[in-house]
Amino acid sequence: MRSPGPRRRRALLVTLVVLVVAVDPALAGPTTTADLINELRYKLLIIAIPVTIVAEAALYYAIKTFRNNDTPKPTLENRRLELTWTLGTAAILLFVGFASYGVMAQPSVVYPADKADADGDDVVVDVDAYQWGWEFNYPRHENVSTDTKVVLPVDTRVFFSISSRDVVHSFSVPEMGLKQDAFPGEENVIMTQTTEQGTYQGYCTEFCGVSHAKMTFTVEVMGQQEYQNWLGDQEQRPATDES
Known part of the structure; x- marks a missing residue:
C-alpha cells in the first residue's frame, strides 16, 4: 500500500483545520449556562481529535503491515502494549471526568436551584x-x-x-x-x-x-x-x- 499522496495530506490538513475552527471557544453563548456547556464541548473535542488521529494511524499501520500476511500469528502477550492502552484510557477518562465535574457541579447547569x-x-x-x-x-x-x-x-x-x-x-x-x-x-x-x-x-x-x-x-x-x-x-x- 502506497503512502498518502500530497492531495490526501492536504485533505487531512484541511479536515483538521475545519475541526479546530468548528470548536472555536470564542463562540460564547448568551448565558453563563451556555458558556459552560460550550467550554466543556470544546475541551472534549480537543482531546478527541488527537485520540482519533492516533487510532486511525494505528489502523492504517495495521492494514499496511499485515494485509498480505498469509500466515498470521496471534500475539500472546505484550505487556508494554497493554500498559500503554490501559494508562492512556485511564488518563482520558480522568480528564473527561474532571472536566465534566467542573461544569456539572455549577449551579447554573444542573445543580438544583431554589x-x-x-x-x-x-x-x-x-x-x-x-x-x-x-x-x-x-x-x-x-x-x-x-x-x-x-x-x-x-x-x-x-x-x-x-x-x-x-x-x-x-x-x-x-x-x-x-x-x-x-x-x-x-x-x-x-x-x-x-x-x-x-x-x-x-x-x-x-x-x-x-x-x-x-x-x-x-x-x-x-x-x-x-x-x-x-x-x-x-x-x-x-x-x-x-x-
Missing part, C-alpha cells in the same frame, strides 16, 4: 406548561403574564420555576443552554444568568400529544432600561390583554 434564593435584583419567571401552550408569570410584578414570549434583562440572574398542568412537558431553549422537564404537581427550578442581548427560540422537547409541535415560544433578552419600560407597559395593561 427560587427562594433569588434576591431583589434577580428575575423570577413561573413557567406553566399545558396541552399545548405556555403561560409565563412574573410573580414579583402584578399583572405581568405572557403566553408566547419570555422577556428578560441582560446581565441578570434568572430563576425559572417550571411545572405542568396536565402531562409531562419539557422547557428547552437550546441556544441558552436551558432544559428542564415539567411534571404535573411538581416544581423544578433552573437558574442562569443572561450575558448577551438577542431573541432565542424555545420548544417543548417532550412528546405531549397531537399538537406537541405547536408548543414553541421565544426568549427576548434586552437592555435593562428596555426591560423596565416593558414591565411598566405590562403592569398598566388590562388584565385580559396578554402579549
